[in-house]
Amino acid sequence: MNLESPQAVAAALRSVDYLPDDRISQVVFLANRLDKPILVEGPAGVGKTELAKALSRVTGKDLIRLQCYEGLDEAKALYEWNYKKQLLRIQADVDHDWEEIEQDIFSEDFLLTRPLLEAIRSENPVVLLIDEVDRVEVETEALLLEILSDFQVSIPELGTMEARTQPMVVLTSNNTRELSEALKRRCLFLHIDYPDAQREQEILAARVPGLSEHLAAQVARVARSIRSLDLKKAPSVSETIDWARTLLALSIDDVDEDILGDTLHVLLKYQTDIEKAAKELTSSPQA
Ligand SMILES: Nc1ncnc2c1ncn2[C@@H]1O[C@H](COP(=O)(O)OP(=O)(O)O)[C@@H](O)[C@H]1O
Ligand SMILES: [Mg+2]
Missing domain, CATH: 1.10.150 (DNA polymerase; domain 1)
Incomplete structure (x- = not known):
């Protein structure tokens, strides 16, 4: 669908039953044009999460959602090794050729991809929703920065995994705490208030x-x-x-x-x- 002007964005959103105000349409237009994430902030229940869902419907791109919560870590946000599969691989190896085993079990086949990695490794571009980002600790925000600025993930055993496609990113915040400057800098800011x-x-x-x-x-x-x-x-x-x-x-x-x-x-x-x-x-x- 055409997102080539704020008016076109407004029409597209309306067509999927999302009613934007002028600011919402403008920021979505700019985010799409400048390839920047949108940071949507505002009270609960004003259509922040729904905006990401609407963008997925508008663009026909799949929605990948990372729901944030206190204690969210790398293993749940980015990736973790599939220990069970690794163990089976080790047990199945009768010659115990450790070098070969090690190369094998730290390859992509043994990786469990979590939403952030999944979003950038997807063959088709997706809409990535990082929902309620204010719920994670400020240190965990750092995990997001590499993804949002470079669209890549560094995995010590594997190297850098680069994006196959660039997702359209929407972060939401209920404003329960201040987000880091570094995170804000990477995003276009959108405040959604109660509608008139x-x-x-x-x-x-x-x-x-x-x-x-x-x-x-x-x-x-x-x-x-x-x-x-x-x-x-x-x-x-x-x-x-x-x-x-x-x-x-x-x-x-x-x-x-x-x-x-x-x-x-x-x-x-x-x-x-x-x-x-x-x-x-x-x-x-x-x-
Ligand atoms: N602009 C809008 N257009 C259409 N529906 C909306 C809009 N804003 C809010 N809603 C409705 O309100 C509900 C709550 O919005 P939601 O995005 O879940 O809130 P939050 O801001 O807390 O993420 C949505 O499921 C949707 O039905
Ligand atoms: Mg929400």
């Missing part, structure tokens, strides 16, 4: 089949006003989608205060937030 009411309404229309335009507009408006309250956890786009589905399931065509009060727990996940929102949004003065 218009875009959220469009997202709802794309993601919740059967939702009336009227209800979609109401849901988007209410979500917006709830987000303006001082809450522990504002409702994300995923939660407004859930809420819209809830209203549909309950055959509700119009949201009034009672219905809002009754279904707030779908939008908000802290009792204190639910109470606060109920108080602020449903206590209209009695006539």
Whole structure:
């Protein structure tokens, strides 16, 4: 698909039901043009992971995902040796020709490739999603740098494995800690915030089949006003989608205060937030 202008990118993303704002389309266009990774940052549930999935659908490239977590190491991110296979190979060798064995068991055949290595060794270019990179320790970030800048992996026993193809890389961060300067420098930065009411309404229309335009507009408006309250956890786009589905399931065509009060727990996940929102949004003065 054509990604030759920000407008073309926007149209392509829309065609796979991802509703971008102008900034998202612009950064994707530039990342594609400049062959740079995108670092997407923003609150939970605003479409960061979904952007990578949408890019995979748009380009027809496979998505390879590295889900980050505390304690993620090289063996899970890059590669590890297949010890079991190595052991079998050693046991099967009756002459114990160690030199030959060693050459053999440290060859590519005995390597288990993990997402990062898999992404650069793939015959066809892929979309590489490095999800929630802020969850790994800052030292582990260093693992990513060689991949992101040189598109290669150094393996002591084997040498440098270079990229067969260059992946389109998307990193996401929920901003639980600062990322290293070195990592940021290699990426184009994209902040995604909660959508405005218009875009959220469009997202709802794309993601919740059967939702009336009227209800979609109401849901988007209410979500917006709830987000303006001082809450522990504002409702994300995923939660407004859930809420819209809830209203549909309950055959509700119009949201009034009672219905809002009754279904707030779908939008908000802290009792204190639910109470606060109920108080602020449903206590209209009695006539
Ligand atoms: N711009 C968007 N267009 C279409 N759907 C979106 C958009 N943003 C968010 N969504 C919806 O919200 C859900 C949560 O988004 P996700 O990418 O998982 O959030 P996060 O930012 O936490 O990675 C997605 O599954 C998708 O249904
Ligand atoms: Mg995510």
